Amino acid sequence: MxxxxxxxxxxxxxxxxxxxxxxxxxxxxxxxxxxxxxxxxxxxxxxxxxxxxxxxxxxxxxxxxxxxxxxxxxxxxxxxxxxxxxxxDKGEFAEATLADIFNEGDHYGDATLGENGNVPIDMSSPNIAKPMSMGHLRSTVIGNALANIYAKIGYHPIKINYLGDWGTQFGKLIVAYHKWGSEAEIKADPISNLLKYYVRFHAEAEKDPELDDEGRAWFKKLEDGDPEATHLWEWFRRLSLAEFQKIYDRLGIQFDSFNGEAYYNDKMDPIVDDLKAKNLLQPSRGAQIVDLTDENLTPALIKRSDGATLYITRDLAAATDRYHQFHFAKSLYVVGNEQTEHFKQLKAVLKKMGDDWADDIIHVPFGLITKDGKKLSTRKGNVVLLEKVLDEAVDLAKQQIAAKNPDLPNADQVAHQVGVGAVIFHDLKNDRLDSFDFSLAEVVRFEGETGPYVQYSNARAQSILRKAGHHADRQGNLTIDDPAAWDTIKFLAEFPATVLRAAREYEPSVIAKYALRLSKTFNKYYANSKILVADDQLNARLALVEATSQVLQQALALLGVQAPEEM
RNA sequence: GGCCCCGUAGCUCAGCUGGAUAGAGCAACGGUUUCCUAAACCGUAGGUCAUCAGUUCAAAUCUGAUCGGGGUCACCA
The missing domain is CATH 3.30.1360.70 (Arginyl tRNA synthetase N-terminal domain)
Structure with a gap:
């Protein structure tokens, strides 16, 4: 061993x-x-x-x-x-590695580091009544991959979709709906029509600032429990969630909780009271703040001058609630890099309140996606719709299958696996913090360093195993000393260390890069060596192919990418 | 302006705790299929690792400054 x-x-x-x-x-x-x-x-x-x-x-x-x-x-x-x-000694090392992989099966690379500690992961968090964009995809797939990786090393991840389901925008939306909307339109296509109202609201508010006041007034009504406002809010929320769920289904991602911002409405007062009791709250320019100059941070704005709560108020309540509910080992927030300051403030305020567990809050930031060099903005209508990107990718996968493997059974299912896999993998293969300009051509590429390349490598390995007609004999010869196979064997042995590194750095790209390297060495071996020839190392070669496929599938699974057996 | 992130081949990026001639993919050009799926493989070409200084036997990697790009800096989230 x-x-x-x-x-x-x-x-x-x-x-x-x-x-x-x-x-x-x-x-x-x-x-x-x-x-x-x-x-x-x-x-x-x-x-x-x-x-x-x-x-x-x-x-x-x-x-x-x-x-x-x-x-x-x-x-x-x-x-x-x-x-x-x-x-x-190549033969001996190969035998030890392959035996290890077979003995441990899907548990190869597992660790017990986490000791079953809870790890809530704040991820995805789309805004109600707005479409999911490529930005939400990042948070969603990074969070999902981290959940898989942390589960593998013995933690208990809890995926929380912290929906943006509260705030002034709902007042604006209600105003816009009253002025220009209709029930029929929304029923026909909820999100795009709600978005249409929202964009129009911002365009008209430029000319007529009174609209903003109306929006604030309606939000105030919502906060005060006005029946009509509440009814509309619930309706928008329900429709939006149903739309989001379609995307999550396509991505193959499930959540443990959909407790969004609204969930914390009644949990903020105790926090504010606690801040007061600890003499941390002070008035400033009519608002209530926690001064953080000693931490070299801008003040945390707890209450607006009109008494309304703010983002950080809600996040303080959420963090505290999660701590009491889960007694987490770590609490992860997969949120864009532009919110780094916010999380520093959050932790600083918690520490001042005496909550030392704030040290276990970890902001996992990621880089900004731009379109034509500009920041994506829902309000300005400058969005890249995730749904469209997925459609495009799946379509292209269908075309590829029609051209390369027209007799493939389950072609539609495989097209889905490959297309969606390409999109997810593309988002995970680079360092989280790298910002990139969105390019559809790049996202739906299937050649080179892509998800489909890894899937294809695995599909070829599976194809060999089918042709062989039987599994490698685990008791048989596993001693492969072919120099051409050496790099593949060494990479297989590195998988457990790679998983640990990915977890340590909160970096799914470590797994993605590993999958690419393993695929590359395997493809090289495959191209230059004949595997299915009857000699004394046949069993060892088959074992190598099987182990490679097993580890590739594991790596893809950690990333949330499916692995078709044929493509 | 303060703070944060980034700056490696035409483009997109690797390069783990500093170490042996700086690596891939895409794009370009050329080659490989009577043989386990060519979504692959092989080759050619392409770089003063933004600049300068410092630490070290050794720096793309660590430190400081400069330049360039992005983010952020109280009543959005």
Missing amino acids: EDNMDIKTTIVNTLHAALADELDHDQINELLEVPKSSKLGDYAFPTFVLAKTRHQAPQQIAQALVAELDHAPYEKIEANGAYVNFFL
């Missing part, structure tokens, strides 16, 4: 035997690195640090070390310049 860490430990011990007077185990472990090219071995020890104490050139030290070390556990050890390069 060897894995990466054990091998590294073995190498550290080998080196320590010769370096006991100079370096301890930890120091050697720190220095040990993985060479860029596997031609240079699997692990390398740089000797520069010994140059001073030994008063020798690093090259000489490397050669001297090679002569001293125990070569037995390795294929070979070589001095190359200032480095001591270790080459692992």
Whole structure:
């Protein structure tokens, strides 16, 4: 049951035997690195640090070390310049890795780090009466991937869709509906008509500022429980949720909670009272604030001059509520980078209130998506509709199937898996914080570093297994020493460490990049080596194909991307 | 202006805790299919890692400044 860490430990011990007077185990472990090219071995020890104490050139030290070390556990050890390069016994390593993957199955790469701690994840959070845009997609798919990743390492994620279902915009919407809307229009196409009213409201309010006052007045009515306002609000909310659900179904994402902003309406007073009791609240320019100058932050605005609550008031209530409900190990907020300041304020206020658990609140920011270099704005109608993008991607996938694999059964289902997979993968493959300008052509690409490329790699692996007609024998020969297969085997062994890194950095792209690298090495192997030939390593090769497919599927599953067996 | 993020090939980006000739994909050009799906594979071409200074045996990677792009800076969320 060897894995990466054990091998590294073995190498550290080998080196320590010769370096006991100079370096301890930890120091050697720190220095040990993985060479860029596997031609240079699997692990390398740089000797520069010994140059001073030994008063020798690093090259000489490397050669001297090679002569001293125990070569037995390795294929070979070589001095190359200032480095001591270790080459692992390929057959033995392959056998250990493949056996590991088979024994653990879908649990390969699992960890118990989380000890079942709750991790609420604030994600997606679309606004009622507005269509979901590419921006909401980011929060949705990053949050979903993090939930999967955290579940894999032993946490208990709780996916919370913090709907934007409260605020002045509803007053505006009610006004707009009264003036220009109709029940029939909304029933026919809820979101696009509600959006139409909303956009028109903002256009007309430019000329007629009194509209804004009317909007505020209607929102006030809503807050005071006016029956008509409440009825309209409930109606808009219900229709919007139904529309959102269609998109979530297509994306294959479920939530544990839809407690949006409105849910916290009656939970803010205790927070405000608590702030008062702790002498944190102070009047300023007619409003109520918490001063944060000592934290080098702008003041947190708790109540407007007209007494209404604000975003942070609600978030304080939500954070507190989540803490009492879940006693979370961590509380994640997958929200755009432009709100970094807000979360700093949120944590700072909680800390002032004595809530030390605020340290466990983690804002997971992501970069801005622009269109033609400009920020997307619902009000200005400058949006990229997620639904359209998904439609486009699925259509294109259908065309590809018709051209490349016309006899494919379940073509429609596969087109959905591939099209949606492409969109999700595209959003997850880059560093979260990178901003990018939206390009439909780029999002629906199926070649190169894309989701479909990974899916295709897996589909080919599945195809081989079908042709073979049987599974690899787990008790049989798993010792594959073909150099062409070596990179694939090494990447397979790296999966558990990769999952941990993705979790540590709150970075799904780590998994996406891993899936791409594994696909690439596998495709290279596939293109140059014949797998289904009857010789003494057939079983080992089949095992490699099966293990690769298994890990690719795992990686895709973590990202929330489906893996068709044929495409 | 203060604070935050970013600046690597024509374009989109990798580069983990500093280490051996800076890597992919797309686009361009050329090649591979009687053989497990060519949504693939191989090759050619393409870079003063924004600039300058510092720390170090070693800097794309760490520190500071400068330039450039984006975000944000109280009654939106």
